[in-house]
Amino acid sequence: MKPRCAGCKKCISPSEPDLVLRRMAPENPTMTALRLVYHVRCHGAALKRAAGVPALWRMTHRYIEAEAN
Ligand SMILES: [Zn+2]
Numbered sequence: 001m002k003p004r005c006a007g008c009k010k011c012i013s014p015s016e017p018d019l020v021l022r023r024m025a026p027e028n029p030t031m032t033a034l035r036l037v038y039h040v041r042c043h044g045a046a047l048k049r050a051a052g053v054p055a056l057w058r059m060t061h062r063y064i065e066a067e068a069n
Pocket residue numbers: 005006007008009010038039041042
């Protein structure tokens with residue numbers, strides 16, 4: 001299954017580095033309530049999304065490593 005970018009709605013190719021934006025549950029900040037994936041180039045959309053309640057969002061850059069395959 002190919003992940004889709006929550007910013008531009010296009011597929012993110014497996015070879016492309018992506019950005020994972022996770023919204024933590026307010027009642028339990030160690031729990032992920034929502035997980036969104038973005039292209040690195042769409043990070044503007046991700047930042048906009050997180051701007052409302054920045055304390056609840058965790059952003060992670062994920063880069064594909066050659067060794068992972
Ligand atoms: Zn995108």
